[in-house]
Amino acid sequence: MAEHTAHHTEGHEHHVVPIRVYTWTLIGLLILLIVTVAAGFIPMPVWLGTVVALAIAAFKTSLVMAFFMHVKFSGKLVWLFAAAGFFWLVIMIIFAYADYITRPWEPVPGF
Amino acid sequence: MATQTIAHGEQQRVNYLNWKTTVASWLFTYDHKRIGILYLVSITIFFLLGGIAAALIRMELATPKGDLLTSDVYNKMFTIHGVLMIFFFLVPSIPAVFGNFVLPMMIGARDVAFPRLNLLSWYFFMVGALLATIALVKGGIDTGWTFYTPYSSSFAKGEVSLAIVGVFLAGFSSIFTGINFLVTIHKMRAPGMTWFRLPLFVWAMYATSLIQVLGTPVVAITLLLVAVERSLRIGIFDPNLGGDPILYQHLFWFYSHPAVYIMILPGMGVISEVISAFSKKRVFGYHFVAFASLAIAIIGFLVWGHHMFSTGQSIYASILFSFLTFLVAIPSAIKTFNWMATIWKGRVHWEAPMIYALGFMGLFVIGGLTGLYLAAMATNVHLTDTYFIVAHFHYVMVGGAIMAYLAALHFWWPKMTGRMYPQSWAKLSALLVFVGFNLTFFPQFILGYMGMPRRYHSYPEEWAALNLLSSAGASVLGIGYLLPAIYLVWSLKYGRVVTERNPWGARGLEWELVDTPPDPHNFERTPIVTRPAYDYGHPEEPTGIIPKPRPVVVGGKDG
Ligand code: HEM
Ligand SMILES: [Cu+2]
Numbered sequence: 001m002a003e004h005t006a007h008h009t010e011g012h013e014h015h016v017v018p019i020r021v022y023t024w025t026l027i028g029l030l031i032l033l034i035v036t037v038a039a040g041f042i043p044m045p046v047w048l049g050t051v052v053a054l055a056i057a058a059f060k061t062s063l064v065m066a067f068f069m070h071v072k073f074s075g076k077l078v079w080l081f082a083a084a085g086f087f088w089l090v091i092m093i094i095f096a097y098a099d100y101i102t103r104p105w106e107p108v109p110g111f
Numbered sequence: 112m113a114t115q116t117i118a119h120g121e122q123q124r125v126n127y128l129n130w131k132t133t134v135a136s137w138l139f140t141y142d143h144k145r146i147g148i149l150y151l152v153s154i155t156i157f158f159l160l161g162g163i164a165a166a167l168i169r170m171e172l173a174t175p176k177g178d179l180l181t182s183d184v185y186n187k188m189f190t191i192h193g194v195l196m197i198f199f200f201l202v203p204s205i206p207a208v209f210g211n212f213v214l215p216m217m218i219g220a221r222d223v224a225f226p227r228l229n230l231l232s233w234y235f236f237m238v239g240a241l242l243a244t245i246a247l248v249k250g251g252i253d254t255g256w257t258f259y260t261p262y263s264s265s266f267a268k269g270e271v272s273l274a275i276v277g278v279f280l281a282g283f284s285s286i287f288t289g290i291n292f293l294v295t296i297h298k299m300r301a302p303g304m305t306w307f308r309l310p311l312f313v314w315a316m317y318a319t320s321l322i323q324v325l326g327t328p329v330v331a332i333t334l335l336l337v338a339v340e341r342s343l344r345i346g347i348f349d350p351n352l353g354g355d356p357i358l359y360q361h362l363f364w365f366y367s368h369p370a371v372y373i374m375i376l377p378g379m380g381v382i383s384e385v386i387s388a389f390s391k392k393r394v395f396g397y398h399f400v401a402f403a404s405l406a407i408a409i410i411g412f413l414v415w416g417h418h419m420f421s422t423g424q425s426i427y428a429s430i431l432f433s434f435l436t437f438l439v440a441i442p443s444a445i446k447t448f449n450w451m452a453t454i455w456k457g458r459v460h461w462e463a464p465m466i467y468a469l470g471f472m473g474l475f476v477i478g479g480l481t482g483l484y485l486a487a488m489a490t491n492v493h494l495t496d497t498y499f500i501v502a503h504f505h506y507v508m509v510g511g512a513i514m515a516y517l518a519a520l521h522f523w524w525p526k527m528t529g530r531m532y533p534q535s536w537a538k539l540s541a542l543l544v545f546v547g548f549n550l551t552f553f554p555q556f557i558l559g560y561m562g563m564p565r566r567y568h569s570y571p572e573e574w575a576a577l578n579l580l581s582s583a584g585a586s587v588l589g590i591g592y593l594l595p596a597i598y599l600v601w602s603l604k605y606g607r608v609v610t611e612r613n614p615w616g617a618r619g620l621e622w623e624l625v626d627t628p629p630d631p632h633n634f635e636r637t638p639i640v641t642r643p644a645y646d647y648g649h650p651e652e653p654t655g656i657i658p659k660p661r662p663v664v665v666g667g668k669d670g
Contacts, residue, residue, distance in 0.1 A: 077297065081324075088325045091412060095428075096361040099416065102427035 017073065025067040032060050126529070126628040141226035144629060147212035148527070149233050154200050154208065155596075157240065161195035164188045166589065169551075173582040177569035185568035186253035193256025194247075194274065198281050199240050201512055202370065205377035206323075207232070207288055209519045210316050212527060214292060216621035216629065217310050219301025219638045219655060224294040232287035239280030246270035246277065255566065257367070260348035260359040264340040272338040282331040285373070289323030292316050301620075301655065303640035307401070310619055310644045311394055314401040315380025318408035322369045322376075326412070330366030333359065357423055364415035372411045374508055375475075376404055378515030379446055382468050385518050386450050388617035389465035390457025393645040396449040403442035410439045420491045429488055436486035443479050447472060462615070463537030467518035470545040474510025478503060481556065496566075499559025502552045510548050517544070517595065524599065525614045526621065529628040530606035536598045543591030550584025618645050620655050636660065 036056050044052070066072040071082050123129060127144045137145060167188050171179045180188060215223055223229050246252060252271050254263040263271055296317050300309075336347050337359070346352025348359040387394045394400055416424055416432030424432075450472060459465070481503045484490050494500065525531050554577040559565075563574050570578065613622040621629075624638050638655040646654060 081293075085325065088412065092329065092362075092365050095413065095416070095431075096358070096365075098431055099357070099361065099419075099425045099428035101425075103425040105425070105427060 017067070017070065021067055025063055028063055029060055032056055032063075124626065125630065126626065127631045128529075128628050130631050139230070141222070141230055142631060143211045143215050143223045143226065143229060144527075144633075146229050146233055147208050147210075150203060150207040150211065150236070153233075153237060153240070154203055157195045157199040160244075161192050161200060162589070162592065164192035164195070166585070168192060169582040169585040171568050172570075172578050175570050175572050175575050175578070177567075180568055182568050183253065184251075186255075186566070187247075187251035189566060190252050190255055191247050194243060194252075194278070197256055197370075197374075197508075198278050199236075199243065201374045201508060202281070202285055203236060203288070204374075204512070204516050205381060205519060206285075206292070206316060206319055206373070207236070208516075209312075209381065209523060210288070210292060210319075210377065213523060213621050214313060214316055215295060215299070216625050216633050217313055217619060218296065218299060218304050219620050219624075219634065219640055220295060220299035221632045221634060221637065223291045224298055225291050228287050229291055232284040232291070235280045235284035235287065239277040239282075239284065241277070242280065243274050243277030246274035249273075257363060258334060258337060259363075260337060260340070260356045261350065261354070264337045264347075264359075265349045265351065272341055275334045275338045279331045279334055282327045282334075285323050286327045286331075289320035289327070292320040293324065296320075301638050301640050303655065305640075307398065308640060308643045309401075310380075311383035311397065311400050311404075312377075312380035315376045315383070315404045318404035319373050319376045319380075321405075321408050322373050322411065326366040326369040326373075329362055330370070333362040333366070357419070360419050360422060360424075361415070364418045365412070368415040368418065369408070369411045371504070371507065372407055374512045375515075376407060378471065378512045379404065381515045381519040381522070382450060382471055383446075384617075384619070385464045385468040385522050386453050387645045387647070388522070388615055389460045389462060389468070390454050391460070391616075391647045392453055392457040393643075393647055394449065395452035395455075396445075397644070399445050400449050403445045406442040407439065410435065410442070414439055417486055417491070420488050421495050433486055433488050437483065440479060440483055440486075443475075447476060447479075460615075461538075463532075463534055463541060464518045464522035464615075466538050466541040467514055467521060467544075470541055470548075471511055471514040471518060473545070474506050474514060474548060478506025478508075478511055481506065494559060496564055497559035498555040498563045498565055501565050502555035502559060505552045505555075510552070514544065517541070520595070520599070522615070523621075524602075525609040526625070526627055526629070528603060528606075529609050530602045531609050531614065532595075532598050532602040532606055536594060540591050540594035540598075543587055543594065545591075547584050547587030547589070547591050551581050551588050552584075554578070554581045554584075618647060618654055623654050624657060 036053065039049070039052050039056070065082060071078055127142055137149065140146060140149075167180065168185070171177065171185055171188075177185070211223070211229065215221065246269070250269050252267060252269040252274050254267050254271060258271070258275065296309075296313060339345055340347050340349060340352070340354065344352060346354040348354040348356050350356060383394050383400060414432055414436040416428055417436045420429050420433070481499070485494060485500065485503060521532070521537055558574055558577050558581075561574065563570055609627050612625065612627055614627070615622070620634075620638060620640070625633055635657050638657050640655040642649065642652055642654045644654070646652060
């Protein structure tokens with residue numbers, strides 16, 4: 001019916017993902033879990049540890065988004081919204097850092 | 112669809128209210144209209160409970176001595192009041208009730224994109240509300256609605272974690288509603304319903320949904336972290352455990368400032384509808400009003416630090432946030448001016464929804480402008496944490512958002528129920544709300560300016576008169592809110608029966624093509640939209656038409 005006129009951007013509903021893909025994604029995530037734990041035992045400076053942990057986490061997130069959440073098989077609009085989620089995260093971090101980084105710049109009277 | 116005309120009572124047309132009447136048919140409905148009604152009933156209960164807490168607060172403050180409530184009970188009262196009113200009334204109010212009820216009709220759809228998710232969102236809301244209520248019954252919490260750390264995470268007694276899980280669930284119900292509306296607006300518009308033919312309420316709901324989807328997860332997780340710190344003593348916000356309390360404020364306000372726009376943007380959408388319907392004119396500067404909604408949603412995310420000018424935030428960050436806060440007032444001003452220009456030289460009809468809408472404009476302007484006093488860092492230091500803040504946000508949230516909610520309720524009530532309420536009572540209550548509201552909250556600006564801090568149950572003698580005035584005004588306001596509850600319920604049984612589709616002579620698919628009360632599937636067939644929104648200049652041209660049946664009819668969804 002009429003709703004179909006608006007449908008052309010997305011192939012989402014019609015795409016069938018083979019179970020294999022889900023299985024491999026799951027295995028990939030479990031391997032990354034082991035890597036995360038293993039990395040915790042390797043001695044390294046705190047900042048490096050943080051970077052490594054966050055990098056692994058980001059990789060896991062992208063696996064979940066791409067395959068479990070079907071973003072890889074979806075249209076541009078879904079990509080746009082997924083990207084917006086990340087962009088907003090960046091906003092949150094940058095503006096919060098605007099506070100943390102500039103706090104030592106000047107002793108503020110009264111604080 | 113069944114018979115079009117009603118032969119007075121004998122032969123009732125099938126509508127969304129009477130086609131199934133069991134309790135289960137309501138509790139398991141996928142019909143966006145019924146879900147809207149479920150929300151309406153539930154949030155009314157929380158408005159009442161929150162209102163009782165407010166009444167106790169104002170009774171305590173009627174006299175300088177802290178004699179009615181101990182300071183401990185007083186703290187719990189304003190926490191109950193804030194938590195219920197914000198998370199369980201205002202955030203869901205217009206989106207979940209009227210967004211659900213009219214948005215699909217406005218765009219010519221027969222339901223939202225995900226009807227099951229829609230019902231799930233109501234269940235999340237109810238379970239969250241239940242948990243929060245249990246927390247309040249089991250002795251209450253005294254953290255304030257802001258749950259500031261480290262007090263909330265390390266010191267506060269009571270069921271803070273339970274309340275937090277309640278708010279968390281309500282947050283997810285809000286996210287579900289947002290996702291649903293975004294997809295509905297993108298995917299379910301009827302043929303011919305282009306983006307710039309959308310009613311401005313839909314634009315406002317689109318902007319609101321963006322905030323709900325992008326902001327709410329942050330507060331949900333942040334609150335959960337507070338609960339984690341409480342139970343597991345992992346240091347996140349408490350400096351004693353190696354955490355940072357200011358980080359909590361950043362994360363909390365990253366959502367909670369945008370959240371104030373979750374509360375006001377849908378209200379602005381309602382005002383666009385009502386003002387144009389009762390001025391019989393297209394909204395002036397349609398595109399500007401539409402884009403102003405988006406601008407508010409986006410810039411609204413960049414200003415949260417204005418809640419932290421005096422809590423240890425770096426002065427440089429404060430300068431940035433102050434500047435951006437001034438920017439966000441511009442789109443709000445654009446809207447206000449455009450509404451005034453819409454009324455200008457319109458054929459104004461003074462029906463109850465219009466009176467509420469005009470009340471909104473008066474009060475919202477005061478609320479928004481006083482926000483600018485707070486956005487300026489120098490004045491903020493003097494005014495922060497005083498009654499000036501309390502007055503500011505009540506002007507926007509109560510004077511603005513709740514006025515708009517009442518305008519919406521009076522505007523769409525005949526469509527929802529098939530009954531008309533008594534106009535003169537409705538106008539009287541609009542007047543009482545306006546007068547009572549100003550009596551209650553205007554004195555608080557002065558009190559705050561004189562230095563009266565918020566969140567204390569006693570105060571020095573010299574502030575007695577203004578506080579008494581405020582408490583007296585609150586009783587007038589209370590009556591103004593009780594009246595609609597009475598005459599609207601009364602109208603369900605005794606009100607004039609409305610059978611015509613368009614009792615206000617308004618434009619829009621929900622008025623022109625949908626029966627009163629609506630058919631379970633809204634439209635016989637998906638309409639074709641032929642005109643822009645608010646086409647009052649061409650009364651003879653319908654906004655949309657229902658196409659003739661085609662040989663092969665694809666069945667609609669069941670509900
Ligand atoms: C027109 C633009 C607005 C501006 C410039 C503005 C500005 C501000 C500022 C600077 C504060 C922080 C004051 C302080 O704590 O020192 C504040 C507090 C607040 N505003 Fe607004 N505001 C605006 C609109 C709104 C709207 C539309 C709402 C709600 C619908 C709202 C609700 C609140 C609330 C709830 C607080 C206090 C939160 C708390 O500490 O409990 N504001 N506003
Ligand atoms: Cu704010």
